[in-house]
Amino acid sequence: MIRDSSLCGAMQDNELHALSSIARRKTFPTGQVVAWSGDPNSVCANVVAGAVKVTASTPDGREQIVGLLYPGDFVGHPFAEDATLTVTAVGETDLCLFPRGPFERTLGEHRTMERRLLQQTMESLGGAQQRILSLGRKNAAERIASFLLEVLDRTRPDHEDGPAEIDLPISRGEMADYLGLTIETVSRQLTRLRKDGVIAMAKGDRCCTVLSRERLELIADPD
Amino acid sequence: MIRDSSLCGAMQDNELHALSSIARRKTFPTGQVVAWSGDPNSVCANVVAGAVKVTASTPDGREQIVGLLYPGDFVGHPFAEDATLTVTAVGETDLCLFPRGPFERTLGEHRTMERRLLQQTMESLGGAQQRILSLGRKNAAERIASFLLEVLDRTRPDHEDGPAEIDLPISRGEMADYLGLTIETVSRQLTRLRKDGVIAMAKGDRCCTVLSRERLELIADPD
DNA sequence: CGTTTAGTTGAACCTTATCAAGCCCTGTGG
DNA sequence: CCACAGGGCTTGATAAGGTTCAACTAAACG
Incomplete structure (x- = not known):
C-alpha cells in the first residue's frame, strides 16, 4: 500500500x-x-x-x-x-x-x-x-505552529486552506520532547492558539482542527 | 592531500x-x-x-x-x-x-x-x-563545552588528555549562530570557563587552550 | 469507587536575551 | 604621527520567555 x-x-x-x-x-x-x-x-x-x-x-x-x-x-x-x-x-x-x-x-x-x-x-x-x-532560533509559539503544520502536511498533503482536522500522533509530553520544550509550555501554547481562534481543540484531546492555516503559517514563520 | x-x-x-x-x-x-x-x-x-x-x-x-x-x-x-x-x-x-x-x-x-x-x-x-x-535539551554551558570538544576532535583526532591548543574556526557571533545563543552568552560562557580554569584564552582571541579535557567533557555531558 | 495517568493552570524563579556602555585592535585619513 | 571610526569582543543592568514546582481537573482503569 x-x-x-x-x-x-x-x-x-x-x-x-x-x-x-x-x-x-x-x-x-x-x-x-x-x-x-x-x-x-x-x-x-x-x-x-x-x-x-x-x-x-x-x-x-x-x-x-x-x-x-x-x-x-x-x-x-x-x-x-x-x-x-x-x-x-x-x-x-x-x-x-x-x-x-x-x-x-x-x-x-x-x-x-x-x-x-x-x-x-x-x-x-x-x-x-x-x-x-x-x-536554535524559534520561540515556543513558532515551534508549536511549525509542528502543527508539519503534521498537517504529512496527513493532508493536498490541503491548502480552510479548516482541516488533524490527529496529533503524539502526546503533549512527546511534543515537548520533540520541540525542546516542557509539557507545560506546550499545553499553554496550545490553549493560547485555541483562545486566539487559530485552532479548535477539546481540552486534553489529541484531535485538533486547524481553523486558519494562514494564521498558523504566520505564527510559524513571522515576517 | x-x-x-x-x-x-x-x-x-x-x-x-x-x-x-x-x-x-x-x-x-x-x-x-x-x-x-x-x-x-x-x-x-x-x-x-x-x-x-x-x-x-x-x-x-x-x-x-x-x-x-x-x-x-x-x-x-x-x-x-x-x-x-x-x-x-x-x-x-x-x-x-x-x-x-x-x-x-x-x-x-x-x-x-x-x-x-x-x-x-x-x-x-x-x-x-x-x-x-x-x-533542544542542553543549556548554554553544555553547548559551548560540546562545541569546543567538537573542534578539538576535528583538529586533534588523536588527542586524549592533557592541555591542547585549538584554533576556533569561527567568530563569537558565528559560534552564537551555531549554538542557538547570542554573542553575549557565548562570551560570558567562555570567560566563565576561563575563570574556572577549564580553558586558557586571551580575551577576544580565537586561540584557546583546553586545560582539562576531562572537565570539559563533564560540562558537555553532565551525569 | 479509589487510584492512576494525561493534561491544564497558576506563581515563583532562573536562564538567557536585550539593551547599553566600554575596551581593544586595526585601518584610514588628516 | 595621531585622531578617529569601525568591528569584534566583553561586561553590566534589566527584562522576558520558559522552566520548575505545585495544585487541580478529567478521563481511564482496575
Whole structure:
C-alpha cells in the first residue's frame, strides 16, 4: 500500500523480491521499543503503518525526539556498528524489518534501491537541518505552529486552506520532547492558539482542527 | 592531500579521473558566499582547505548555522532542484566544485562513489541529530563545552588528555549562530570557563587552550 | 469507587536575551 | 604621527520567555 512512497518505490519486481526475502513484518504496540541506543545496530526498517519516534538522550536522562517517522519512511542507520538512538513505536505500529547485514548486502546488489535510499537520506538530512533552525532560533509559539503544520502536511498533503482536522500522533509530553520544550509550555501554547481562534481543540484531546492555516503559517514563520 | 577522508577515498583511479574531469578548484576569501539559499541548486563540492558554514534563516532574518564543514567534507544536496541553505566560506577556503548535473551523472556511473556519498550522508545525519539534542535539551554551558570538544576532535583526532591548543574556526557571533545563543552568552560562557580554569584564552582571541579535557567533557555531558 | 495517568493552570524563579556602555585592535585619513 | 571610526569582543543592568514546582481537573482503569 505504501510502496510508491517508500524505499521500494523505484524498484523492479526482482528487486522487490530480494528485499522481501529478507524482510520480516512485525506489529509493535504503543510504547514498545524497536531498537535501543547503545545496542549493536542490528536492524533497519520501513514504517508500514503507525509511526515511530527516534530519540537521543543525555547521560543524565534528558530526552529529545530527533525524528518522527511515518508510513513510507525508512528507519535505521546502515553501516553503523552501534545504534546511538532509540526507536520506539508511538501508537500501534507495523514495521517491515530488515536485518542490517543482509540489508546492506541487498543494497549492494540493487542500484535503484541504493539510489533511492541516498535520496531519502538526503531528505532526512534536510528535515533535520530545518529542525536545527527551529530549535536554535524559534520561540515556543513558532515551534508549536511549525509542528502543527508539519503534521498537517504529512496527513493532508493536498490541503491548502480552510479548516482541516488533524490527529496529533503524539502526546503533549512527546511534543515537548520533540520541540525542546516542557509539557507545560506546550499545553499553554496550545490553549493560547485555541483562545486566539487559530485552532479548535477539546481540552486534553489529541484531535485538533486547524481553523486558519494562514494564521498558523504566520505564527510559524513571522515576517 | 585529503583524498582518503573525502568522497574520493574509496575510489579507483578511473573513477577519480571521472570526477576530476568535471571538478573545478576555486579559492574563496573569508565571508564569500558559495551558494545562496533560494537560488537554483547548481553545485556540490568537497572542502579542500579552510571551512564553510551552512546556514538557514527565518524570513525575518534570524540566522542559524546548521553545519560547519571541514577539509574532506562534502557540501551540497544532490537531486534537489533548489538550494534551501546558504553556504559561506569561513576563513580563506579552497573548494573542489562539481556542477550538480554532471556530478549526479558521475554518481550514477560509479558505484563506489555513490556508496561513499551514502555513508557520508548517513554520518552527516547522525551529526545533525546530535545537534538537535544539543539545541533542544542542553543549556548554554553544555553547548559551548560540546562545541569546543567538537573542534578539538576535528583538529586533534588523536588527542586524549592533557592541555591542547585549538584554533576556533569561527567568530563569537558565528559560534552564537551555531549554538542557538547570542554573542553575549557565548562570551560570558567562555570567560566563565576561563575563570574556572577549564580553558586558557586571551580575551577576544580565537586561540584557546583546553586545560582539562576531562572537565570539559563533564560540562558537555553532565551525569 | 479509589487510584492512576494525561493534561491544564497558576506563581515563583532562573536562564538567557536585550539593551547599553566600554575596551581593544586595526585601518584610514588628516 | 595621531585622531578617529569601525568591528569584534566583553561586561553590566534589566527584562522576558520558559522552566520548575505545585495544585487541580478529567478521563481511564482496575
